[in-house]
Amino acid sequence: MAHGYVSDKERYLARLKRIEGQTRGIHRMIDEDVYCIDVLTQISAITSALENVALALLDDHINHCVRHAAEHGGKDEIDEKLNEVNAAITRLVKS
Amino acid sequence: MAHGYVSDKERYLARLKRIEGQTRGIHRMIDEDVYCIDVLTQISAITSALENVALALLDDHINHCVRHAAEHGGKDEIDEKLNEVNAAITRLVKS
Amino acid sequence: MAHGYVSDKERYLARLKRIEGQTRGIHRMIDEDVYCIDVLTQISAITSALENVALALLDDHINHCVRHAAEHGGKDEIDEKLNEVNAAITRLVKS
Amino acid sequence: MAHGYVSDKERYLARLKRIEGQTRGIHRMIDEDVYCIDVLTQISAITSALENVALALLDDHINHCVRHAAEHGGKDEIDEKLNEVNAAITRLVKS
Numbered sequence: 111m112a113h114g115y116v117s118d119k120e121r122y123l124a125r126l127k128r129i130e131g132q133t134r135g136i137h138r139m140i141d142e143d144v145y146c147i148d149v150l151t152q153i154s155a156i157t158s159a160l161e162n163v164a165l166a167l168l169d170d171h172i173n174h175c176v177r178h179a180a181e182h183g184g185k186d187e188i189d190e191k192l193n194e195v196n197a198a199i200t201r202l203v204k205s
Numbered sequence: 206m207a208h209g210y211v212s213d214k215e216r217y218l219a220r221l222k223r224i225e226g227q228t229r230g231i232h233r234m235i236d237e238d239v240y241c242i243d244v245l246t247q248i249s250a251i252t253s254a255l256e257n258v259a260l261a262l263l264d265d266h267i268n269h270c271v272r273h274a275a276e277h278g279g280k281d282e283i284d285e286k287l288n289e290v291n292a293a294i295t296r297l298v299k300s
Numbered sequence: 301m302a303h304g305y306v307s308d309k310e311r312y313l314a315r316l317k318r319i320e321g322q323t324r325g326i327h328r329m330i331d332e333d334v335y336c337i338d339v340l341t342q343i344s345a346i347t348s349a350l351e352n353v354a355l356a357l358l359d360d361h362i363n364h365c366v367r368h369a370a371e372h373g374g375k376d377e378i379d380e381k382l383n384e385v386n387a388a389i390t391r392l393v394k395s
Numbered sequence: 396m397a398h399g400y401v402s403d404k405e406r407y408l409a410r411l412k413r414i415e416g417q418t419r420g421i422h423r424m425i426d427e428d429v430y431c432i433d434v435l436t437q438i439s440a441i442t443s444a445l446e447n448v449a450l451a452l453l454d455d456h457i458n459h460c461v462r463h464a465a466e467h468g469g470k471d472e473i474d475e476k477l478n479e480v481n482a483a484i485t486r487l488v489k490s
Contacts, residue, residue, distance in 0.1 A: 113241050126232040133228050137221040146208050146266035150293045153259045154300040157252055161300070161393060164248045169386045171241035177378060180370030188367060194242045196359045201249040202393055203351060205256070256488060264481045272473060275465030287462060291454045298446060298487055303431050316422040323418050327411040336398050336456035340483045343449045344490040347442055351490070354438045361431035384432045391439040395446070 114174030115167055125163055132156045164202055171195070209265030220258055227251045259297055266290070304364030305357055315353055322346045354392055361385070399455030410448055417441045449487055456480070 115122055133156060139149045172195060179191040210217055228251060234244045267290060274286040305312055323346060329339045362385060369381040400407055418441060424434045457480060464476040 113238060115235065115241060115244075116238060119235060122235050123232060126228065126235060130225060130228040130232060133221065133225040137218060137225060140210065140214060140217050140221060143208060143211060146210060146262050146270060147289045147293050149210075150259055150262055150266075151296065153255055153262075154293075154296040157255050157259075157300040160248055160252050160255070164245055164252075165386075165390050165393060167241055167245055167248075168389060171245075172386060173382050175241060177370060177382060180367060181378075188371075192363050192367060196355075196362060198242055198245045198249075199358060199389055199392075200355050201246065202389075203355060205249040205252045260481075260485050260488060263484060267481060268477050272465060272477065275462060276473075283462065283466075287458050291450075291457060294453060294484055294487075295450050297484075298450060303428060305425065305431060305434075306428060309425060312425050313422060316418065316425060320415060320418040320422060323411065323415040327408060327415060330400065330404060330407050330411060333398060333401060336400060336452055336460060337479045337483050339400075340449055340452055340456075341486065343445055343452075344483075344486040347445050347449075347490040350438055350442050350445070354435055354442075357431055357435055357438075361435075365431060388432055388435045388439075391436065395439040395442040 114170030114172075118166075118170065122163065122167070125159070129156055129159050129163070132159070161202070168195075168198060168202070171198075209267075209269030210262055213261075213265065217258065217262070220254070224251055224254050224258070227254070256297075263290075263293060263297065266293075304360030304362075308356075308360065312353065312357070315349070319346055319349050319353070322349070351392075358385075358388060358392070361388075399457075399459030400452055403451075403455065407448065407452070410444070414441055414444050414448070417444070446487075453480075453483060453487065456483075 132152065136149060136152050136156070139152065176191045176195055179187045183191070227247065231244060231247050231251070234247065271286045271290055274282045278286070322342065326339060326342050326346070329342065366381045366385055369377045373381070417437065421434060421437050421441070424437065461476045461480055464472045468476070
């Protein structure tokens with residue numbers, strides 16, 4: 111079964127390409143001795159962008175993979191999916 | 206006056222190069238239809254790595270730029286530096 | 301149907317009673333002019349404790365309410381439950 | 396020397412009294428078997444409120460205690476104050 115995000119793949123790839131470019135941008139800022147506060151501002155922007163990608167992926171995962179398992183899977187499969195989701199949420203909240 | 210991080214520049218550049226590579230890795234994971242949970246795990250790792258870079262930069266900034274201003278600068282310069290730091294902390298906490 | 305947390309209610313009530321006491325403790329610290337850094341340390345402890353309660357509640361909710369809806373509910377009920385969960389996760393991550 | 400927040404003490408005490416009441420409110424919600432999602436919404440509101448109190452305290456602390464040390468203190472006192480601030484920022488970001 112295709113993962114939840116596959117239907118939106120191009121958008122995810124574009125967002126990640128942009129984040130990769132922003133990360134390279136920070137490398138350049140440090141290399142060019144840009145003022146610390148400006149570098150920090152850029153890092154906060156990337157952290158938020160990554161967080162939003164993660165929330166969108168989690169949303170897709172819950173709405174497709176978890177949902178499919180709950181509707182069609184056996185007890186073990188559902189247990190596994192739900193444990194995975196809860197662990198992913200904890201990592202996201204704690205990171 | 207050189208920024209606080211300049212004395213540690215090579216280490217920052219190496220850390221950022223690694224994060225850039227990790228971000229490219231996520232792009233590849235999505236491109237190769239890797240399971241959502243594994244992608245989410247990788248994003249949490251990058252968010253934490255970025256957060257640690259930001260905390261280190263902030264530490265350097267406070268210990269050098271802010272400290273220098275407080276020791277040698279006039280009232281206006283100190284006000285400006287402290288306002289900048291507080292705004293950077295808020296962005297970091299809220300991102 | 302009883303909510304997911306009901307089976308663990310006493311433990312939640314005890315944890316929340318402790319957090320309430322800690323919050324009252326901060327009020328007292330400010331009232332008694334305790335050093336700022338010590339107050340900040342206590343606030344970080346409470347924020348983490350609240351976050352852990354939220355993660356536990358979310359875990360219970362997903363494992364009971366969401367699971368029950370997915371196994372026995374119609375499309376609309378499942379949609380509603382999943383949208384609620386995703387909104388709760390976003391609030392938790394962004395707070 | 397009075398701490399940074401002392402000039403704003405009444406406002407801090409009022410905010411903390413409100414947060415304490417909100418925490419008691421969550422206890423009551425659990426006690427009365429309120430729906431999980433509604434409890435989670437309230438916890439996110441309290442976490443944000445606590446975070447804002449912490450940011451305000453940190454702002455006051457930096458603008459008064461740290462500033463005073465940097466302007467009038469010796470090297471050791473400044474080192475101590477800056478290390479404290481950086482540790483407090485890390486706790487706040489990581490909690």
